C-alpha cells in the first residue's frame with residue numbers, strides 16, 4: 001500500500017470508494033460462478049441414469065455450464081478497469097457512474113453493475129475526448145492487483161472539474177501498460193484501447209476491412225479485440241458459423257493464444273498459414289523461388305492439369321481377362337467414358353463413379369457377346385451377373401485405376417512433384433528453372449506453400465472414400481442415428497429443464513449454445529477446424545502482407561460471404577510472394593471493394609529505435625510509414641562490431657549484459673538462418689534451460705529465433721546478429737531486418753562483422 005500512502009487525500013478517498021465497489025463486483029462474480037457450479041453438479045449427478053437421449057442432453061447442458069464457468073473464470077484478472085462519470089441530467093440530478101469491465105454484470109434484482117467493454121454504452125470510455133466529450137466528465141482507469149484496487153488514473157474531460165494546475169488527460173494508464181516487462185505472451189489491451197483503435201474494432205462486420213499500420217501500432221491487438229467484439233455484437237450468427245483467425249507462424253499463434261480467452265471468448269478457430277488444411281502440418285518453405293512459384297495464381301491451372309492428367313487413356317488397346325474370357329479395352333472406349341464422366345462436372349473422385357459405370361457396362365456387354373457367341377448364340381446370359389464378374393476382375397480393376405485412379409490431394413501432388421515429365425506437362429507456362437523448383441521427392445514434408453495447392457486439389461478431387469461399401473453403409477447408419485438422437489434431444493429440452501429444476505435460468509443465448517452442442521458433441525469451432533469446407537462467418541488475417549495469391553484464394557474460399565478483417569504492414573513484407581500493395585493482393589478476389597483504415601501510433605518500440613529502423617528501411621528504398629512512438633526509451637540502438645571469428649565471442653560477452661539489463665524481461669537473439677545453430681549453442685552454454693528456440697520458446701526468457709519466427713512478436717531486449725546476412729537471405733530485401741529491428745520494447749543491440757546496412761546509424 002506504499003503507493004496509496006504517498007498519494008493526496010482525495011486520491012486515497014477515491015481509491016477507498018472504488019475498493020468497495022470492486023469488492024461487490026467480485027462478490028457478484030463469485031455468486032454467478034457458484035450458481036453455475038451447482039447447476040453443473042446437478043446435471044453431472046443425474047448423468048449416471050437415464051436413456052441415451054437423456055445422456056446426450058445432459059452432456060449438452062454440462063458442456064454449456066462448463067463453457068459459462070470457464071468464461072466467468074477467465075475474467076477474474078482485472079475484471080473491471082474503467083469508470084465513466086457523466087454530466088448532470090437536465091433536472092440537475094447526477095447520473096450513476098458507469099463501470100466498464102470484461103463482461104456485463106447485473107445484480108440479482110437486475111440492476112446494472114458493470115457494462116461489457118464491447119457494449120455500445122462502453123464506447124465513450126474509448127472515444128470521449130476533451131473536444132468531443134459525449135457527456136463524459138471524467139474517465140477513470142482502475143488499477144487492480146488481484147481483487148484489490150491499488151490506484152486510479154483519471155482523465156478529466158470537463159475542465160470545470162480541474163483544480164488549478166491540473167492537466168486534462170492522464171495517459172498514465174497507457175504508458176504503464178506499454179512499459180511493462182514482456183512475458184512471452186501477448187496481453188489484452190482492453191483497459192487502454194485508444195480511440196483510433198476502437199473505431200476499427202467496432203467497425204461494421206460486412207465486407208473486407210484492411211487495417212494498415214507500421215510496426216507496433218497495435219494491429220494484432222486490434223484484430224483480436226475486433227474478433228471478440230464481433231462475437232459479442234453478432235453472437236447468434238458468428239457462434240454457429242465461427243470466426244477464423246489466421247497468423248503467420250506457430251510461435252505467433254502461441255504468442256497470441258491467451259488474449260481471446262482473457263476476453264471471455266474461446267470459440268475462435270486459430271490457425272497459422274501452415275495449418276489451414278485439416279490433417280496437414282506444414283513447415284515453412286525455405287526456398288524462395290519455390291515459395292514464389294507455388295504462390296502464383298497460375299498454379300490453379302497447374303493443379304487442374306495435374307488432375308486432368310490422372311484421367312488417362314491407353315496408347316493402344318489393352319486386354320483384360322474376366323473369368324477366363326479376354327476382353328478388349330480400346331482407347332476409344334476409355335475416351336468416351338472419360339468424356340461422359342468429365343461432362344458430369346463432378347469432382348474427380350465422384351466423376352470416377354460415372355467413368356467406372358460406363359466402362360463396366362461396356363465390358364459386360366462385350367463379355368455377354370463373347371459368351372453368347374462361344375455357346376453358339378443360343379443362350380441368353382444374365383447381364384447383372386456379368387456386371388459383377390467384370391467388377392470383380394483384378395485385371396479390370398487395375399485397368400480402371402490406371403485410367404482413373406481415386407486420389408487424395410496428397411497423393412496427386414506428391415506424385416506429380418516427383419515426376420519431371422508430368423511437371424512439364426502440367427506446368428507448361430513455367431520456365432525450366434521454375435519447374436525444377438517444384439520438384440521434390442515423395443515423402444518430403446509439406447510446406448506452407450503447398451497448403452493452398454493441396455486445398456485447390458481437394459476442391460477438384462472431391463471426397464476420397466477409402467472405405468469399402470460395407471463400412472460406408474455402417475457409417476451412414478451411425479450418422480443417421482446420431483442425427484436422430486440429437487433431434488430427439490432438442491425436442492426434450494423443455495422436459496429436461498423441468499426435470500432438473502432449472503426452469504427460467506437459461507438465457508436465449510444459452511439455449512442457442514445448447515442447440516449447437518446437441519447437433520454433434522463438438523462445438524462449432526471444433527467442427528469448423530476439422531472441416532476443410534467449413535464456411536466461416538468472419539475471417540481475421542494477421543501479418544496479411546505475407547500471403548501469396550494462392551493463400552488468399554484459399555482464405556477467400558473459407559469465407560464465401562467475404563467478411564474479412566485483414567491487418568498488416570506492406571513495408572514489413574518479407575516472404576517471397578508477399579504483396580506490394582493491398583490493391584494488388586485483393587484485386588483478384590474483391591476488386592476494389594475493401595475499406596482501408598490506418599493505425600498511426602507505435603506503442604511498442606521506443607522512439608530512437610523506431611527512427612533507426614525507419615531510416616534503414618528508407619535508405620534501402622522501402623516505403624515505410626513512420627508511426628509516432630509513444631515512448632522515448634532510454635537507449636539508442638547499440639552497435640557492436642566484431643570480426644568474423646569473434647562474432648560468437650562478442651555474443652558471449654554481450655548476452656549476459658543484456659539479460660541483466662532486461663531485469664527478468666525477455667531477451668531475443670534474432671539471427672540469420674546460417675547462424676542459428678551456433679547462436680543457440682552459445683546461448684545454451686551461457687544460460688542452459690533458460691534458452692528457448694522455435695515456436696515452443698515463449699515460456700523461456702531468452703529466445704534464439706529467425707526473423708520469420710519473430711514476426712509479430714516482441715521482446716524487452718533484442719540482439720540482432722549480422723544484419724547484412726539477414727538482408728541477404730531475404731533476397732536483398734530489407735523487410736525482414738525492418739521486422740527484426742522493430743521487435744524490442746526497450747533496447748536494441750546489433751552485433752556485426754560485415755558492413756552495417758545504411759541508415760541504422762544516423763550519418
Ligand SMILES: Nc1ncnc2c1ncn2[C@@H]1O[C@H](COP(=O)(O)OP(=O)(O)OP(=O)(O)O)[C@@H](O)[C@H]1O
Pocket residue numbers: 174177178187188189192193194197213214215216217218219220221222569572603604711712713714742
Ligand atoms: N491501446 C493500447 N494499450 C496498451 N498497449 C497497446 C495498445 N495498443 C497496442 N499496444 C501494445 O503494443 C504492442 C504492439 O502491438 P501489436 O503487436 O498489436 O502491434 P502490431 O501493429 O501488430 O505490430 P507488428 O506489425 O510490428 O507486429 C503490444 O504489446 C500491444 O499490447
